[in-house]
Amino acid sequence: MPGTSQGARPAGEPSGRPSRGHLTSRAAILALVVCAIALTLAYPVREYIAQRQEIAELRHRERVAQQQVERLEAHKRRLADESYIKREARRRLHYCMPGEKCYVVLDGDGAGERPESAGPPRRPPWYETLWRSVEAADGR
Template sequence: MPTSRTARPTGSRRTSQSGGPAAKRTAAPRPRALTSRATVLLAVFVVLALAYTYPIRVYLQQESQIAQMEREQTEQRADIAATAKELEKWKDKEYIRIQARKDLYYVRPGETPLLVINDPEGAARDADQKAPAAAPARWYDTLWHSVQAANAEPSN
Protein backbone atom coordinates (compact mmCIF):
# COMPACT_ATOMS: atom_id res chain seq x y z
CA MET A 1 0.00 0.00 0.00
CA PRO A 2 1.40 3.30 -0.98
CA THR A 3 1.65 6.00 1.66
CA SER A 4 1.52 8.92 -0.74
CA ARG A 5 -1.08 11.69 -0.67
CA THR A 6 -2.99 10.61 -3.68
CA ALA A 7 -5.29 7.71 -3.48
CA ARG A 8 -5.35 7.19 -7.24
CA PRO A 9 -3.55 4.30 -8.74
CA THR A 10 -0.62 5.28 -10.85
CA GLY A 11 -2.35 4.38 -14.07
CA SER A 12 -5.16 6.83 -13.56
CA ARG A 13 -2.99 9.91 -13.15
CA ARG A 14 -3.26 12.68 -15.71
CA THR A 15 -0.41 13.20 -18.01
CA SER A 16 0.07 15.44 -20.94
CA GLN A 17 -1.07 14.16 -24.28
CA SER A 18 2.45 14.13 -25.61
CA GLY A 19 3.51 11.93 -22.78
CA GLY A 20 5.86 14.55 -21.40
CA PRO A 21 5.53 16.62 -18.29
CA ALA A 22 2.08 17.88 -17.13
CA ALA A 23 0.49 20.67 -19.14
CA LYS A 24 0.86 24.21 -17.94
CA ARG A 25 -2.33 25.92 -16.83
CA THR A 26 -3.47 28.91 -18.83
CA ALA A 27 -5.93 31.62 -17.78
CA ALA A 28 -9.36 31.06 -19.23
CA PRO A 29 -11.09 34.08 -20.75
CA ARG A 30 -13.48 35.78 -18.35
CA PRO A 31 -17.10 35.34 -19.29
CA ARG A 32 -18.97 38.45 -20.37
CA ALA A 33 -20.66 40.39 -17.59
CA LEU A 34 -24.11 39.98 -19.17
CA THR A 35 -24.85 36.79 -21.01
CA SER A 36 -27.60 36.44 -23.56
CA ARG A 37 -29.68 34.42 -21.12
CA ALA A 38 -29.33 37.16 -18.47
CA THR A 39 -30.19 39.82 -21.07
CA VAL A 40 -33.39 38.00 -22.06
CA LEU A 41 -34.33 37.55 -18.40
CA LEU A 42 -33.71 41.22 -17.69
CA ALA A 43 -35.81 42.20 -20.72
CA VAL A 44 -38.67 39.99 -19.50
CA PHE A 45 -38.54 41.63 -16.07
CA VAL A 46 -38.61 45.12 -17.63
CA VAL A 47 -41.58 44.21 -19.82
CA LEU A 48 -43.44 42.75 -16.84
CA ALA A 49 -42.72 45.86 -14.76
CA LEU A 50 -44.00 48.11 -17.53
CA ALA A 51 -47.05 45.91 -18.02
CA TYR A 52 -47.98 46.16 -14.33
CA THR A 53 -47.48 49.92 -13.91
CA TYR A 54 -50.71 50.97 -15.66
CA PRO A 55 -53.03 48.64 -13.72
CA ILE A 56 -51.37 49.67 -10.46
CA ARG A 57 -51.81 53.34 -11.34
CA VAL A 58 -55.48 52.76 -12.16
CA TYR A 59 -55.92 50.84 -8.90
CA LEU A 60 -54.39 53.63 -6.83
CA GLN A 61 -56.48 56.24 -8.65
CA GLN A 62 -59.65 54.27 -7.95
CA GLU A 63 -58.69 53.90 -4.29
CA SER A 64 -58.28 57.68 -4.10
CA GLN A 65 -61.69 58.22 -5.70
CA ILE A 66 -63.30 55.77 -3.29
CA ALA A 67 -61.78 57.57 -0.30
CA GLN A 68 -63.00 60.94 -1.63
CA MET A 69 -66.52 59.60 -2.20
CA GLU A 70 -66.60 58.17 1.31
CA ARG A 71 -65.62 61.59 2.73
CA GLU A 72 -68.36 63.26 0.67
CA GLN A 73 -70.86 60.64 1.80
CA THR A 74 -69.96 61.30 5.44
CA GLU A 75 -70.46 65.05 4.91
CA GLN A 76 -73.81 64.44 3.22
CA ARG A 77 -74.95 62.25 6.10
CA ALA A 78 -74.04 65.04 8.53
CA ASP A 79 -76.03 67.53 6.40
CA ILE A 80 -79.01 65.17 6.33
CA ALA A 81 -78.88 64.80 10.12
CA ALA A 82 -78.75 68.60 10.57
CA THR A 83 -81.66 69.07 8.16
CA ALA A 84 -83.69 66.41 9.97
CA LYS A 85 -83.04 68.20 13.28
CA GLU A 86 -84.17 71.51 11.73
CA LEU A 87 -87.29 69.81 10.36
CA GLU A 88 -88.15 68.56 13.84
CA LYS A 89 -88.02 72.16 15.09
CA TRP A 90 -90.50 73.29 12.44
CA LYS A 91 -93.06 70.78 13.70
CA ASP A 92 -93.42 72.86 16.90
CA LYS A 93 -96.06 75.62 16.59
CA GLU A 94 -94.27 77.91 19.05
CA TYR A 95 -91.10 77.73 16.98
CA ILE A 96 -93.10 78.72 13.89
CA ARG A 97 -94.53 81.74 15.75
CA ILE A 98 -91.04 82.81 16.86
CA GLN A 99 -89.70 82.55 13.33
CA ALA A 100 -92.68 84.48 11.91
CA ARG A 101 -92.14 87.30 14.42
CA LYS A 102 -88.40 87.39 13.78
CA ASP A 103 -88.24 87.00 9.99
CA LEU A 104 -91.60 88.35 8.81
CA TYR A 105 -92.21 90.92 11.59
CA TYR A 106 -95.60 89.44 12.47
CA VAL A 107 -97.32 90.73 15.60
CA ARG A 108 -100.14 89.29 17.65
CA PRO A 109 -103.48 91.03 17.73
CA GLY A 110 -103.37 94.03 20.04
CA GLU A 111 -99.57 94.43 19.91
CA THR A 112 -97.95 97.52 18.46
CA PRO A 113 -95.02 96.70 16.20
CA LEU A 114 -91.82 98.52 16.98
CA LEU A 115 -88.90 98.13 14.66
CA VAL A 116 -85.53 99.34 15.92
CA ILE A 117 -82.98 99.88 13.23
CA ASN A 118 -79.40 99.96 14.36
CA ASP A 119 -77.75 102.24 11.82
CA PRO A 120 -74.95 104.26 13.45
CA GLU A 121 -73.78 105.67 10.11
CA GLY A 122 -77.27 106.89 9.26
CA ALA A 123 -77.68 108.44 12.71
CA ALA A 124 -74.40 110.34 12.33
CA ARG A 125 -75.52 111.52 8.89
CA ASP A 126 -78.86 112.73 10.25
CA ALA A 127 -77.16 114.60 13.11
CA ASP A 128 -74.97 116.59 10.69
CA GLN A 129 -77.69 117.52 8.25
CA LYS A 130 -76.36 120.21 6.01
CA ALA A 131 -77.98 121.84 3.04
CA PRO A 132 -77.39 119.73 0.01
CA ALA A 133 -74.52 121.03 -2.08
CA ALA A 134 -75.45 122.76 -5.29
CA ALA A 135 -75.00 120.67 -8.35
CA PRO A 136 -71.87 121.63 -10.28
CA ALA A 137 -72.50 123.78 -13.30
CA ARG A 138 -72.43 122.12 -16.65
CA TRP A 139 -69.53 123.03 -18.93
CA TYR A 140 -71.68 124.72 -21.54
CA ASP A 141 -73.37 126.88 -18.88
CA THR A 142 -69.95 127.98 -17.66
CA LEU A 143 -68.91 128.77 -21.23
CA TRP A 144 -72.08 130.81 -21.89
CA HIS A 145 -71.68 132.79 -18.66
CA SER A 146 -68.08 133.65 -19.57
CA VAL A 147 -69.25 134.88 -23.00
CA GLN A 148 -71.90 137.04 -21.37
CA ALA A 149 -69.38 138.42 -18.86
CA ALA A 150 -66.97 139.31 -21.71
CA ASN A 151 -69.76 141.09 -23.57
CA ALA A 152 -70.76 143.07 -20.48
CA GLU A 153 -67.27 144.54 -19.91
CA PRO A 154 -67.06 148.23 -20.58
CA SER A 155 -64.96 149.16 -23.57
CA ASN A 156 -62.26 151.86 -23.04
Protein backbone atom coordinates in the same frame (compact mmCIF):
# COMPACT_ATOMS: atom_id res chain seq x y z
CA MET B 1 8.04 22.32 -17.29
CA PRO B 2 8.92 20.40 -14.33
CA GLY B 3 8.18 23.00 -11.61
CA THR B 4 4.62 23.84 -12.62
CA SER B 5 1.62 21.72 -12.00
CA GLN B 6 -1.13 21.40 -14.55
CA GLY B 7 -3.89 22.79 -12.28
CA ALA B 8 -2.05 25.97 -11.33
CA ARG B 9 -1.97 28.94 -13.70
CA PRO B 10 0.05 32.04 -13.42
CA ALA B 11 -1.82 35.26 -12.43
CA GLY B 12 -3.26 37.27 -15.32
CA GLU B 13 -3.53 34.37 -17.72
CA PRO B 14 -7.08 33.98 -19.14
CA SER B 15 -8.96 30.83 -18.36
CA GLY B 16 -10.97 28.80 -20.82
CA ARG B 17 -14.34 30.04 -19.36
CA PRO B 18 -15.96 33.44 -20.05
CA SER B 19 -15.39 35.98 -17.29
CA ARG B 20 -18.20 36.79 -14.83
CA GLY B 21 -18.07 40.56 -15.49
CA HIS B 22 -19.78 40.43 -18.86
CA LEU B 23 -23.53 40.23 -19.45
CA THR B 24 -24.46 36.69 -20.30
CA SER B 25 -27.35 35.75 -22.53
CA ARG B 26 -29.24 34.29 -19.56
CA ALA B 27 -28.94 37.54 -17.63
CA ALA B 28 -30.11 39.52 -20.68
CA ILE B 29 -33.15 37.30 -21.09
CA LEU B 30 -33.89 37.56 -17.35
CA ALA B 31 -33.64 41.36 -17.51
CA LEU B 32 -35.93 41.40 -20.54
CA VAL B 33 -38.50 39.22 -18.75
CA VAL B 34 -38.38 41.40 -15.61
CA CYS B 35 -38.91 44.56 -17.73
CA ALA B 36 -41.80 42.92 -19.58
CA ILE B 37 -43.45 41.93 -16.29
CA ALA B 38 -42.94 45.45 -14.88
CA LEU B 39 -44.44 47.04 -17.98
CA THR B 40 -47.33 44.60 -17.94
CA LEU B 41 -48.13 45.39 -14.30
CA ALA B 42 -47.62 49.17 -14.49
CA TYR B 43 -50.99 50.05 -16.04
CA PRO B 44 -53.15 47.85 -13.76
CA VAL B 45 -51.35 49.14 -10.68
CA ARG B 46 -51.86 52.74 -11.81
CA GLU B 47 -55.56 52.06 -12.41
CA TYR B 48 -55.86 50.38 -9.01
CA ILE B 49 -54.35 53.41 -7.28
CA ALA B 50 -56.60 55.79 -9.24
CA GLN B 51 -59.67 53.76 -8.30
CA ARG B 52 -58.69 53.74 -4.63
CA GLN B 53 -58.37 57.54 -4.72
CA GLU B 54 -61.76 57.84 -6.40
CA ILE B 55 -63.32 55.57 -3.77
CA ALA B 56 -61.83 57.73 -1.01
CA GLU B 57 -63.20 60.88 -2.66
CA LEU B 58 -66.65 59.34 -3.05
CA ARG B 59 -66.67 58.27 0.61
CA HIS B 60 -65.80 61.83 1.60
CA ARG B 61 -68.63 63.18 -0.56
CA GLU B 62 -70.99 60.66 1.02
CA ARG B 63 -70.02 61.83 4.52
CA VAL B 64 -70.58 65.48 3.54
CA ALA B 65 -73.96 64.64 1.99
CA GLN B 66 -74.96 62.65 5.08
CA GLN B 67 -74.08 65.62 7.32
CA GLN B 68 -76.18 67.90 5.11
CA VAL B 69 -79.11 65.46 5.30
CA GLU B 70 -78.83 65.43 9.11
CA ARG B 71 -78.81 69.26 9.22
CA LEU B 72 -81.86 69.42 6.95
CA GLU B 73 -83.72 66.82 9.02
CA ALA B 74 -83.01 68.82 12.18
CA HIS B 75 -84.28 71.97 10.45
CA LYS B 76 -87.41 70.08 9.34
CA ARG B 77 -88.04 68.98 12.93
CA ARG B 78 -87.68 72.60 14.10
CA LEU B 79 -90.12 73.77 11.43
CA ALA B 80 -92.66 71.25 12.67
CA ASP B 81 -92.56 72.90 16.11
CA GLU B 82 -95.25 75.62 16.37
CA SER B 83 -93.40 77.59 19.04
CA TYR B 84 -90.34 77.83 16.77
CA ILE B 85 -92.51 79.16 13.93
CA LYS B 86 -94.05 81.82 16.20
CA ARG B 87 -90.64 82.83 17.53
CA GLU B 88 -89.22 83.14 14.00
CA ALA B 89 -92.26 85.13 12.82
CA ARG B 90 -91.77 87.61 15.64
CA ARG B 91 -88.04 87.86 15.05
CA ARG B 92 -87.92 87.99 11.24
CA LEU B 93 -91.26 89.49 10.28
CA HIS B 94 -91.88 91.62 13.39
CA TYR B 95 -95.21 89.86 13.72
CA CYS B 96 -97.34 90.76 16.74
CA MET B 97 -99.85 88.36 18.16
CA PRO B 98 -103.35 89.74 18.71
CA GLY B 99 -103.51 91.65 21.98
CA GLU B 100 -99.74 92.37 22.13
CA LYS B 101 -98.07 95.74 21.79
CA CYS B 102 -94.98 95.61 19.64
CA TYR B 103 -92.41 98.30 19.12
CA VAL B 104 -89.91 98.55 16.31
CA VAL B 105 -86.77 100.60 16.88
CA LEU B 106 -85.72 102.18 13.61
CA ASP B 107 -82.27 103.31 14.67
CA GLY B 108 -80.21 103.17 17.82
CA ASP B 109 -79.96 106.92 18.65
CA GLY B 110 -83.72 107.46 18.90
CA ALA B 111 -83.85 110.24 16.29
CA GLY B 112 -86.23 108.27 14.10
CA GLU B 113 -85.16 109.65 10.72
CA ARG B 114 -81.78 110.43 9.25
CA PRO B 115 -81.16 113.91 7.90
CA GLU B 116 -80.43 114.06 4.16
CA SER B 117 -76.91 115.40 4.64
CA ALA B 118 -75.89 112.43 6.78
CA GLY B 119 -76.08 110.04 3.82
CA PRO B 120 -73.29 109.34 1.35
CA PRO B 121 -72.54 112.16 -1.12
CA ARG B 122 -74.66 112.08 -4.26
CA ARG B 123 -72.80 110.89 -7.36
CA PRO B 124 -73.75 112.41 -10.68
CA PRO B 125 -75.19 110.09 -13.33
CA TRP B 126 -72.72 108.23 -15.54
CA TYR B 127 -73.45 110.37 -18.59
CA GLU B 128 -72.55 113.57 -16.71
CA THR B 129 -69.27 112.03 -15.66
CA LEU B 130 -68.61 110.94 -19.26
CA TRP B 131 -69.41 114.41 -20.64
CA ARG B 132 -67.14 116.09 -18.08
CA SER B 133 -64.28 113.77 -19.03
CA VAL B 134 -64.82 114.62 -22.74
CA GLU B 135 -64.78 118.35 -21.93
CA ALA B 136 -61.63 117.90 -19.85
CA ALA B 137 -59.95 116.07 -22.72
CA ASP B 138 -60.85 118.93 -25.11
CA GLY B 139 -59.18 121.39 -22.76
CA ARG B 140 -62.21 123.52 -21.99
